[in-house]
Amino acid sequence: MPTSPSDPAAGYDLAVIGAGPAGLAAAVTAADLGLRCALLDAGPRTGGQYYRHPAPGLGATRPGRLHHGWRHYTALAVRLAAHTRAGRVDHLAEHQVWTAERAEGWLLHAGVGAAAERRATVRARAVLLATGAYERQLPFPGWTLPGVVTAGGAQAMLKSGLVLPGRRIVLAGSGPLLLAAASSLVAAGAEVPLVAEAADYLGYARRPAVPAAVPGKLAEGAVHAAALLRHRVRLLRRTAVVEAHGTDRVTGVTLARLDRDWRPLPGTERRVACDALAVGHGLLPQIELATELGAETRRTPDGAFALRVDARQRTSLPGLWAAGETCGVGGADLALAEGELAAYAVAGRPPSAGTVRRRARLRAFAELMAAAHRPGAGWPGWLRPDTEVCRCEEVTAGRIGEAVDALGAGDARTVKLLTRAGMGWCQGRMCGPAVACLAGGPAAGPDSRPLAVPVPLGQLGRLGPCGRSDGPGPSAGPRG
């Protein structure tokens, strides 16, 4: 059982879930402050989605070339390695936590290995949730064609496998990730004819108005903008891909201008050829481990649900802390600051005033970004009745409309019950926002996902009583 080798019964002072920017910063800072830490992550290497980098076997010579702020990562990685050698941090790679259980502190139940073929239970006094975010998807006709990827997925392919999703790639959707992805793709040699931003805002790429107090963010935007200018990438505002064309694979897209509410304007459609399309509508906090325990949430300006935390990153549940995207999507710099703040708070030490100020500044900027890229209510205007909304269960927009009109489903949960939309493998991560919107309005609360990831039944059944791992299974018959 991979808990603390020195004293497995007592467990760790702090278990950090997620080894992206927030989790890494938290684990090394907490270890600096004398806490014994476990750093759990679903992936084989630290870095999370943001600092995703190629497996050593691929022989990448300059993985940092694809990253803004790579030196932050390498510095953290060096500190982590020192703590790991000294036994202050255990990096538990390929640990997918499926639930957190309260039991004199916390028990984290995880599947271990690339296919969760083994299991582990990690005990800790405090838990920090740094599980990041996943991409918000809005469906459109043709979005299930091969060659249509998410903006984050395109970046991930590039960062981890050094491969491109196509040669001529259109980017569409909304949010700063689009420009970052476009910039990475052109730097890696792809042709990007255009970036279609659905919102009316590309200000951070064009003029230094709003984020005057955030020089780091500005610099990042300027770098992307310069790269895109150099490669003659056109930036279109209030424009969306309303259909992807192709039979075996995407061969082109139809663009349309949008009104203020993201309703496609008739007569503005035009076709653009491409062999790949990367779409993203920003990120959604991945918070189910906390919300299933009853942690309080807040709605961010883009309509997402994030964990409510106080100035010291405490959630509403004693002993549970959160940092980074789980508290509202805001990028790597904010995640680093929040991870550090959380570590100080868990250790009961005052944080540096500079970090507190940096966090406040970056958080304010994140809220502005979220407001600028909030999906408009008119986007379903580009759906057709046969457009698949839930890909896992193959539920079309038409069937969702029937559930709403004929069966009285007025919210996302009821639509799910009556159509199976959101019941498949991804548990609604892909279709959740779209289903909520089609059901007649934003969801009243965060999606319910009692199991954060799928768990093999045999593994569930072999957990020891009270959740201790590796205990013998119950010996009685089926009698409960």
Add this chain to the structure above:
Amino acid sequence: MKRASLDVVVVGAGVVGAACAYYATLAGLRVAVVDRGPVAGGTTGAGEGNLLVSDKEPGPELDLALLSTRLWHDLAATLGPAVEYEPKGGLVVAADQPRLDALRTFAAGQTAAGVEAVEVPADALRELEPHLAPGLAGGFHYPQDAQVQPALAAAHLLRAAREAGAELRLGETVRAVRTGPGGEVRGVATDRGELAAPAVVNAAGTWGGELAALAGVALPVLPRRGFVLVTEPLPRIVRHKVYAADYVADVASGSAALQTSAVVEGTPAGPVLIGASRERVGFDRTLSVEVLRRLAAQAARLFPVLADVSVLRAYRGFRPYLPDHLPAIGADPRVPGLHHACGHEGAGIGLAPATGLLISRQLTGKPPGFDLAPFRADRFPGAA
């Protein structure tokens, strides 16, 4: 008070309220269904859709279940394939000889009460369920057991009721039950206005006690939490509703402590559902790792092939439970015009049509043709 343009207000848009609205509308009554939430937003949406006679001992609940079994058969033809009605039959298995003997005695009593129960010797179990674990002592096949998708069943009952003239008012909360000078029901007040009607049906399920209190009477409905595990979609590897004989004892138990006995079944959509746990913990929605562990272990013991299958999700619901495990059905002698149709515990989906039919007969002044005395709402001590 506005002129009574309604004959009855049904409070609750779960499967029981839907069935009450359906039969009352077909009987010619003007019906409004009010629910503070959506269709099937309470226990109905958290159920497996069991239409069981196999788990019921001879008595009033079994009689109700047998009536409902016939009604569901007819409803399935009327409502169409969308409700996913499957007369798949149940298979109850016994792990050892003493349990088999007990099951045999139980089945004999049921047979006398009108249940079809066919003993299946150990060596024939796998003809019915090829993936069943070896080494079981034997079992009984109950051909009358069936299944529906409960949320769809409720939604389509309400759709049919609306098509016949019923009014559906969702997201509307009943704040008061209005009564006249003689204490008789005059309608309800909601957060949106007044609904005048000479009859109110309490189909508020687990929250039925609260609605009864608004009418000034006590009805001790308590929540009994249950979890259901849902696997990844699979080809049909479980054909019947399969459970161990111990389940019957759990259903009948009044204990507050956790009880689990796996009930395993496939669904038309592919996932295998694994219930059922029972515990009285109020409305606590927290995932219980211990419940999951026990259900998973028991299911894998019945069907070893499931051990390698992924559990995608789990859901929980709160069965509306009355102290003697029988629902409250029919006119409340304490408040003229108040009718109860709640407290069905884990059997609400199965018992809904019979409940709705009997309520509609009472509402229209017809003889129910069924002894409703065991279901009277004033049967509990201190319920004066």
